[in-house]
Amino acid sequence: MAKTSSTGVRPTIRMVAELAGVSTATVSYVLSGRRGDGGPGVSDPTAEKVKAAAERLGYRPNQAARAIRTGRTNTVILSLTMLSDPWSLSVIEAVQKAAAPLGITPMILGDADWVKVLGTHNADAVFVDAVSKGQRDELRKLAEHGTTLVVFDEGLDAEGFDVIRSIAGPGCRMAVEHLLHGHRKIACLTPATAQGTSGGARYRAYSEALAAAGIAEREDYVGLFDGTSAGAYAAATRVLSMPDRPTAIYATTDFAAVSAINAAQRLGLAVGADVDIIGVGNTVEGERMSPSLSTVGPVDFFDKLARLLLRRATGQTGDSAGGAPKEPGVLDFPWHLFVRESAPHRSAATRLY
Amino acid sequence: MAKTSSTGVRPTIRMVAELAGVSTATVSYVLSGRRGDGGPGVSDPTAEKVKAAAERLGYRPNQAARAIRTGRTNTVILSLTMLSDPWSLSVIEAVQKAAAPLGITPMILGDADWVKVLGTHNADAVFVDAVSKGQRDELRKLAEHGTTLVVFDEGLDAEGFDVIRSIAGPGCRMAVEHLLHGHRKIACLTPATAQGTSGGARYRAYSEALAAAGIAEREDYVGLFDGTSAGAYAAATRVLSMPDRPTAIYATTDFAAVSAINAAQRLGLAVGADVDIIGVGNTVEGERMSPSLSTVGPVDFFDKLARLLLRRATGQTGDSAGGAPKEPGVLDFPWHLFVRESAPHRSAATRLY
DNA sequence: CTGTTAGCGCGTTCAT
DNA sequence: ATGAACGCGCTAACAG
Numbered sequence: 177m178a179k180t181s182s183t184g185v186r187p188t189i190r191m192v193a194e195l196a197g198v199s200t201a202t203v204s205y206v207l208s209g210r211r212g213d214g215g216p217g218v219s220d221p222t223a224e225k226v227k228a229a230a231e232r233l234g235y236r237p238n239q240a241a242r243a244i245r246t247g248r249t250n251t252v253i254l255s256l257t258m259l260s261d262p263w264s265l266s267v268i269e270a271v272q273k274a275a276a277p278l279g280i281t282p283m284i285l286g287d288a289d290w291v292k293v294l295g296t297h298n299a300d301a302v303f304v305d306a307v308s309k310g311q312r313d314e315l316r317k318l319a320e321h322g323t324t325l326v327v328f329d330e331g332l333d334a335e336g337f338d339v340i341r342s343i344a345g346p347g348c349r350m351a352v353e354h355l356l357h358g359h360r361k362i363a364c365l366t367p368a369t370a371q372g373t374s375g376g377a378r379y380r381a382y383s384e385a386l387a388a389a390g391i392a393e394r395e396d397y398v399g400l401f402d403g404t405s406a407g408a409y410a411a412a413t414r415v416l417s418m419p420d421r422p423t424a425i426y427a428t429t430d431f432a433a434v435s436a437i438n439a440a441q442r443l444g445l446a447v448g449a450d451v452d453i454i455g456v457g458n459t460v461e462g463e464r465m466s467p468s469l470s471t472v473g474p475v476d477f478f479d480k481l482a483r484l485l486l487r488r489a490t491g492q493t494g495d496s497a498g499g500a501p502k503e504p505g506v507l508d509f510p511w512h513l514f515v516r517e518s519a520p521h522r523s524a525a526t527r528l529y
Numbered sequence: 530m531a532k533t534s535s536t537g538v539r540p541t542i543r544m545v546a547e548l549a550g551v552s553t554a555t556v557s558y559v560l561s562g563r564r565g566d567g568g569p570g571v572s573d574p575t576a577e578k579v580k581a582a583a584e585r586l587g588y589r590p591n592q593a594a595r596a597i598r599t600g601r602t603n604t605v606i607l608s609l610t611m612l613s614d615p616w617s618l619s620v621i622e623a624v625q626k627a628a629a630p631l632g633i634t635p636m637i638l639g640d641a642d643w644v645k646v647l648g649t650h651n652a653d654a655v656f657v658d659a660v661s662k663g664q665r666d667e668l669r670k671l672a673e674h675g676t677t678l679v680v681f682d683e684g685l686d687a688e689g690f691d692v693i694r695s696i697a698g699p700g701c702r703m704a705v706e707h708l709l710h711g712h713r714k715i716a717c718l719t720p721a722t723a724q725g726t727s728g729g730a731r732y733r734a735y736s737e738a739l740a741a742a743g744i745a746e747r748e749d750y751v752g753l754f755d756g757t758s759a760g761a762y763a764a765a766t767r768v769l770s771m772p773d774r775p776t777a778i779y780a781t782t783d784f785a786a787v788s789a790i791n792a793a794q795r796l797g798l799a800v801g802a803d804v805d806i807i808g809v810g811n812t813v814e815g816e817r818m819s820p821s822l823s824t825v826g827p828v829d830f831f832d833k834l835a836r837l838l839l840r841r842a843t844g845q846t847g848d849s850a851g852g853a854p855k856e857p858g859v860l861d862f863p864w865h866l867f868v869r870e871s872a873p874h875r876s877a878a879t880r881l882y
Numbered sequence: 883c884t885g886t887t888a889g890c891g892c893g894t895t896c897a898t
Numbered sequence: 899a900t901g902a903a904c905g906c907g908c909t910a911a912c913a914g
Contacts, residue, residue, distance in 0.1 A: 185675055188893085201894080201899075203893095204895080205895090222899080238649065238893070239649045239650050240892075244894095245894045245905055246893085247905090259621065260615075283638065284639055287625055295589035297604075297634070320587075322539045441791070442791070442795065465762075543906090551885075556907095561907095561908085575885080593907095594905080594906035596892095597893095598890070598907055
């Protein structure tokens with residue numbers, strides 16, 4: 177019945193070896209199941225003894241010690257700046273699904289200061305969510321020093337690491353132009369901090385599409401918010417409560433669009449009829465909700481991202497599977513327009529102007 | 530201009546030592562700034578040389594190697610099962626805030642299978658979100674083998690680890706009883722999977738409070754959902770669309786309550802007047818939104834949780850700061866009722882029956 | 883007082 | 899199947 181020694185200390189490989197009456201090398205070989213290349217190389221009876229001893233002590237190999245020798249952590253780090261954003265959750269979900277069968281554990285870094293952390297903690301691969309201009313040098317240094325990076329950033333070149341560029345500009349233009357088929361009074365919902373980051377392009381698409389259509393941009397139709405869901409809700413409410421309210425809203429994020437839909441409904445407006453709302457990002461939330469969210473976004477983005485990250489983590493060189501680069505490079509994602517209920521097709525007969 | 534050697538390999542302490550023309554010990558002393566106990570013990574000129582060399586190479590100490598020797602990772606792991614739940618975000622936020630000044634990095638484990646991971650990866654302390662009955666043995670083993678645990682679970686005893694018991698039962702009774710002051714037709718919104726987990730108590734409080742008030746529980750007033758925000762929205766819509774609709778909703782989660790508020794508003798119901806809605810958890814989201822969410826929940830929960838976790842991580846024995854246990858034990862949080870706009874006080878004059 | 887030597891603590895892996 | 903070296907950073911004990 178004495179299942180564990182319960183000494184309060186963590187069992188080491190040496191304790192297992194002693195209990196089994198073999199050497200630590202044998203234990204290591206048995207438990208990791210690798211000996212040379214070909215045959216087993218370890219007899220069944222000893223293997224059983226070792227396994228029994230390990231079980232009895234509750235032995236778990238120390239990843240830190242293993243990493244120091246092998247250079248592999250069986251870990252990937254996801255540095256995500258906006259955990260509340262469904263986009264982040266989609267990344268997590270996709271990576272977890274892809275990592276599990278490989279025995280790799282995804283660890284999430286919620287803080288924005290990945291710079292300090294990634295230099296000291298090692299992972300087999302790191303996904304970075306957003307990088308400001310001032311952080312670019314740090315990124316390059318990390319890559320030079322052997323950190324395997326996959327960076328999500330528009331307008332950043334691959335310098336020793338992979339860059340995923342899901343270029344928003346053209347896709348966002350599609351979104352606004354879709355609204356322009358049925359509307360003239362189109363508002364924009366965008367986070368106030370989006371100037372320097374990738375969000376800037378999403379707003380710019382709005383300005384440019386309007387200009388191209390010969391429509392003057394109205395300042396009171398631009399709803400700035402603080403990046404939170406509640407903030408987006410408030411901004412949408414303000415815009416939709418104006419006397420000369422817009423008939424359509426272009427939100428630079430799906431989750432902002434979801435908030436806008438809620439706001440519109442609270443104001444008694446029928447989304448997809450009185451007011452059309454379109455988002456950006458093509459997140460799963462938008463697809464599932466009711467009314468379903470029209471949006472633009474990359475296709476199969478999260479799964480492809482996960483596959484790339486894990487290929488880098490395992491050090492695989494691309495083989496049979498299609499579309500996989502062998503060395504660090506730029507990976508572009510094509511964007512599509514997903515027309516759903518919140519902003520349906522509008523013909524000349526149904527347009528709101 | 531040759532800033533880094535850019536060999537593609539990570540610089541080690543030995544490289545720094547060689548470049549600076551000193552021993553690795555000196556480098557270690559300089560960079561960690563600790564020598565024995567008292568004075569500096571390392572001369573300024575050599576210290577400068579070392580620092581310059583480290584800077585030039587972009588040296589960062591390898592945490593894995595450090596951990597193996599010191600037993601400390603400067604890391605805490607947060608095992609969170611429902612990342613989309615605002616509750617999880619509040620935990621993350623509080624822990625990050627408390628960890629930053631200590632130089633400790635919080636790592637988030639989004640998967641539910643912490644059992645496999647925590648045995649091999651070491652952290653100075655681990656917070657575990659939810660533990661099923663079958664996982665209890667594993668928990669105990671982990672604690673026996675030296676993992677510092679803080680577990681959030683009702684009805685689990687402290688056996689070598691801290692248990693945070695924010696006992697929901699009485700608090701939830703308060704919530705339902707608050708509604709009973711003004712209502713007879715009270716619906717309940719609860720996740721379908723909540724039977725075995727802590728959510729069970731939250732539903733039970735509903736049943737018992739109704740029974741105590743002499744009200745028969747109606748099956749069609751119980752809105753089961755799948756745990757997602759969209760699911761809660763749908764369930765609330767169904768319940769509120771019934772011919773004999775309830776005048777109040779008790780949601781077993783704040784985020785479900787938020788969805789219910791959105792659903793009610795979409796149906797044209799004035800929340801806090803036509804229908805009262807109360808949640809459970811006292812999350813920040815509910816406080817900020819409009820109408821503000823009435824709820825029950827523990828007071829100052831997240832900050833206290835973060836402080837406990839980091840005290841355990843740093844191995845501090847409780848000193849001046851109040852209410853801090855010295856050795857693992859059960860920490861109970863008192864619950865309060867927060868009456869806000871979504872379910873205001875109802876007197877005999879304003880009650881809805 | 884300053885700096886070095888030597889060995890620790892892991893799991894892995896090459897010779898034997 | 900094993901002994902011993904290895905990779906890393908830390909640190910007690912020592913030498914100058």
